Amino acid sequence: MAMRRYRSNEHDRSVFSRRALVLFGAQGALATALGARMYQLQIVEGEKYAARADRARIRPSLLAPVRGQIVSRDGKPLAVNRHNYRIVLYREDVEEVEETLDRLSDLIPLPPLRRKALTEEIRRTRAFLPVVIAENLKWEEFAEVNANAPALAGISPELGLTRHYPEADFTGHLVGYVAAASERDVERAGKDGALIKLPGMRIGKSGVERVEEIALRGKAGLSRVEKDAHGRPIRELERREGTPGEDLTLTVNMALQKYAMQRMGEESGAVVVMDIYDGDVLAMASTPGFDPNGFVLGLSQKDWLSLRDNEKKPLSNKAVSGLYPPGSTFKMVVAMAAMEAGLVGPGHSVYCGGHIELGSHRFHCWKRGGHGTMNLHQGLKQSCDVYFYDLAKRIGIDKLAETARKFGIGVLPEIGLVDAKAGLMPDKTWKRAKLKEPWYPGETLHAGIGQGYLLGSPLQLAVMAARIANGGYEVHPRLVRSRNGERVRSRSLRGTGIDKAHVEAVQRGMYGVVNEPGGTAYRSRIALAGHEMCGKTGTAQVRRITTAERATGVLKNSELPWKERDHALFVAFTPADDPRYAISVIVEHGGGGSKVAAPIARDVLLKLKFPTEIPEGAIPAGADPVFTAETDDEDESEDA
Amino acid sequence: MTSVENHGTAGPTLPQKLLRLNWPLVVLIILVAGIGFAMQYSVADGNVDPYARKQMIRFAVSFVGMLVVAMVDIRFWRGTAYLFYGFSLLLLVGVEVAGSVGMGAQRWIDIGPIRLQPSELMKIALVVALARYFHDLPPRRIRHILTLIVPLLMILIPAALVVKQPDLGTAVLLSTGGIVIMFLAGVSLWFFALLVAGTGGAVYAVFISKGQDWALLKPYQYDRIAVFLNPELDPRGAGYHITQSKIAFGSGGTTGEGYLQGPLSRLDFLPEKHTDFIFTVLGEEFGMVGGLVLLGLYMVVLLFGLMTAMRIRHLFGRLVAAGVCMTFFAYFAINMAMVMGMAPVVGVPLPLVSYGGTSMLVLLFGFGLLLSAQVHGKVAFPRRGTVL
Structure with a gap:
């Protein structure tokens, strides 16, 4: 029995040993597979995983560049980082x-x-x-x-x-403001989308902040930060600072801008002053203003609604986006168009009996009873409607439009501001395309006195005045004077092709308007030799005067609700003998151009020439005194 | 000529036992544990706390325990085998009950200061119990198919309990461990052929029934199996862990980022980096060289263990020794395969290296049994139904 057990045990042992070896062989095979897997992961695919490991732990993040600052030409900070x-x-x-x-x-x-x-x-x-x-x-x-x-x-x-605008309401429209980028902004920004999405990053939403966004923004820096699995930053591996945005100096003279804003007072309207040679916009006021700082810090619903629903539209930059019939300020263009067409000379005369007839229609002059016999000079000086009805009728609308465009009417000003509008200079093609109607001859007469379909912005009227003042050269308005201290070269002036003699005839007419007795702006003349202003008044009707009303007597502006009163317009340039600056003034529903708009232009131009003190005798005896801003000194001390 | 002549029933004396102990194997174990300490030190960013110090203390305690177990006569372990098995089974049931009462999956049980995972204990208990069963079995009866019903039940009952926890990984580990012991005990190869065919057929049936009218599982169960087999289907859950693990491991390259330098380990990208994913840290810091060294060490331990087993003259000792070796192999093979994305994510630690008390204690207890069997390899050890 013992032998048997022994044998059996030995048998078991050999079975065990055989099978144990088989087992170990299988285990060895599995271990080899594990080794092979290591080789695959770490050697064959090692580089790939190493790259993925870096990507998982190293997050590149953009560094927001410092936004460029904006100052005025006279060195006043307009947009700063506070x-x-x-x-x-x-x-x-x-x-x-x-x-x-x-x-x-x-x-x-x-x-x-x-x-x-x-x-x-x-x-x-x-x-x-x-x-x-x-x-x-x-x-x-x-x-x-x-x-x-x-x-x-x-x-x-x-x-x-944070962005701060020290001049607040005075430059709200012009400089604009910044705010967080919207999804659409990010989409449009393309490569820079990631940058402007950064928390705390703000982009220009209006005004110069928006036009010059790319320059002001600068270039993003890059920081490579090692982060753990939860996104917690551990250490910075690399840092590359970005390029700060450009510091801009605007063409705007802040003292003048502020004065213009204050001079407008409670009125709704705009003042644009520009250099007639280099196009520098020295002032671009739009009233009422608004404080852009509110938009940076966040505006309360109440404040926002009161801005939005204000009938004087403080949020819109009327200087470039407000469109008004130019009224009589358009008459210079009509005069030049007529001379260019070779139809008339400066001596051409027309009899004004108070109206002109065209078919069964009667077109009235603003002066009941008429002006009598008018030549070009008289027509401009006294702003005789009948004289220009007659010229317009002779020229025809298409030729008139052609000349008007040379002076910027109906053409989008190349100023970059996104809210700038092209206005409208109608012609036959336009009317057929837009209104599907033929052009009626009566409409040409309306255009002749700057009414009807005609629309222009204060900036366009300033450009028109500038081009008349410089002898018919295509000057373009601009807002940026230098970038990072480097002057921006002004565009070389191109002629419009208008005969200089014709322009000069018109200039003389504008001289008469202001400086000769009987001129519509005679009361607003500047009496200093060498500083005389040449200009043209305009009164743009916003309602239709019915035949019935004309019979009983046209209502005075003061008898009408604000919204139905006429717009007061005035365009001018100075000095008369060697022009340098052009101006346009529009007071919405302000009444007559001679009474309301011309004195504003006079004051602003005086302020431009005499920033500190206006000399004795600058204005004739009996004229309205020159406006002085009362809060001026107080503001100065606050800035200091 | 027989073992009886050498020692008689009394067996060797204590000094004899200490001398005879397989010291190379003991040294290898210390070496592997040492790698573990180094890695615990690394995952704590170069600190002994909170892991390395505790791990060393646990190892020291478990190591002493292992030597004590090794000195105890192997016949004692045979005598207590069923008791041990019964106790482990009771704990498993207890966890099941406590778990269902506590409204959650529980895998551990508190015994005084020790927090024990009964499923870990069962891995060794099953080995010992099966070894005793086959040791006690009269040799002729091993060919009888009915005698296999008992060991199969001994495997299936704890496996089923563990599956319910749910811990599929441990269940598979238990089952393969049990089957391997049956294989080494000399059970007919036909049985294994049948087993493979049966299991394969069942799995096949489950898979092809998917989407059929007679589907064997509910759709969500199929989804679970799919995620289990391919974690990358669930990139926010288990797939995230595996993906991070592969990235960190692969980025180690040939020689790794250097000790204490693994960036992803340091930056919290690895889940469970001190326990189940410690091998990933090793791969990131020491590269393929480090991985192969550890794998090599493990295989040497395995080889020493199996060679030791082959020299034991009684079936019980051989089976216990080989069973412990198999459990050890299953631990590291499954863990490594898991962190390298070759196997499903199951909670199996890397033996002697992962941080954790129960697995360390249980594993060294197992090695203690192996050494006991080795030390007492030639004692007279009658099998039931045979005469001395």
């Missing part, structure tokens, strides 16, 4: 959130509603990400928090930059 003192909280470093907020509320204002929202935001935000507790703090508040920092673990006072 320190934004803010308090942020990092939850992971805070011991007790509520307690910390309690302590903070002793130092800075923290209304209960804001606090509730904050508690929620802190709860939702990942522990290592900052939550902004308060922004745009006063320096005293910020310093207070700083001083108490040891007792406020997890609270970090930080310094950011």
